[in-house]
Amino acid sequence: MTEQKKSSADQATSENSGSNTHDNTTHFGYETVAKADKQAKVAEVFHSVAGKYDVMNDLMSFGVHRLWKRYTIERAAVRPGQKILDIAGGTGDLTAKFSKLVGEKGQVVLADINDSMLKVGRSKLVDSGIVGNVEYVQANAESLPFPDNYFDRITIAFGLRNVTEKAKALTSMYRILKPGGKLLVLEFSKPVLPALSKVYDAYSFSLLPFMGKLVANDAQSYQYLAESIRMHPDQDTLKSMMQDSGFDEVDYTNLTGGVVALHLGKKY
Template sequence: MEQKKTTHFGFQEVPLEEKAHKVAEVFHSVASRYDLMNDLMSLGIHRLWKRFVIELSGIRPGMRVLDLAGGTGDLVKVFADRVGNKGQVVLADINSSMLEKGRERLTNLGKVGNISYVQANAESLPFPANYFDRITIAFGLRNVTQKETALHSMYQILKPGGQLLVLEFSKPAPWLAPAYDAYSFWALPRIGKWVTGDADSYRYLVESIRRHPDQETLCAMMQSAGFDHCDFHNLSQGIVALHRGYKY
């Protein structure tokens, strides 16, 4: 009898085909308070991390930009201004609740015309080859079941000369790790329960961070997917890292 393939869901091992559904349940649960929780969990610093992505992206008028796992649209609202009327920004998310929150928020901000919304799985992106000038994914790659497949899919739809930027939690400096672990495993689930009534989802999010590849491993994965000149920048002592890769 063939043994079922498994993958990690936080610290649990689950059948490969079940992970996407379990991750979806997490984000359906937290979507309504997602922005508030980001501010509380990071003490607002997530805004500075995303600003760093924006400045290093080099996005210019007329470009096509894809923001994967775009959630409530923090990056998209800035990208839409930068690409202008002749450019295009696509907010893509696998989760319908997050996608709807992003659409509602951006529409309320008057961001219409050059933004489109697509519910999509990063492992099989429904876009033409060599289509986007930039692809960004912020705090989403760790939730993808088969990261290597997703990175290859991103490479295929990026134009030659284009750039992928991955902002994700990573491995902090050793001196910071004990305090970071205490905050993550003790405080965050309690904040999640207080704000959203859902401690388990935030416990999963903490565990998913610990299971995510470290800086050097993710860099090697991007290179294996075809990206050139891969590098990374540690932010907040490595709590978060911004990885970049190019397609030539």
């Protein structure tokens, strides 16, 4: 990582709640932007990568993202007849599994702020024969358009780091979760071993943009991905943010040495 990148990454400590010390600005990767502009910038990234999203996920994680998602599904402990919200559901990996688990009497909502991702996800699920108990909603995580106390489970996988106002989003999720329900946040986090951090940095800032250029013809979007991961709250900071939003029994599990963490919180 260059000295400039190190300096920018160090700002994450003061900015990791989703915005920096100036009320009207936030970070887009290592770039400081107006809050009003971030949503559009993130949208550009995902409009660009939507068509190659699944292929790049497999390449970037060497397929391990499937194991992270499988663990999330196991921890969700979804039962037949429940209502599930998959925020930033993208191409529908979690939604597909939840659809089978809740059955005909259950409901799964795949929500994403990005129209391109939502279309790819819908086409993928319909082509797989997953219809009937799945709905698709274009929605901003900061102001979710659902009734209070509605969902039994809410998941957001690899999406929270792209949200401008993370605390506002967590509060919105808490509002629509039923008492007794669970929120599961699967997200890139901070590796717990110094040696792993060095390897991860080298991979993120060299190989990842190269793969993005080679496969998706878009190195810039994957450079943003690497930067957005570094600017995301670490494990304990995100745990505190969830607690501040009202969640109880908040805890997290490090996966792959903390490269990814699954946070789980309950609503009483």
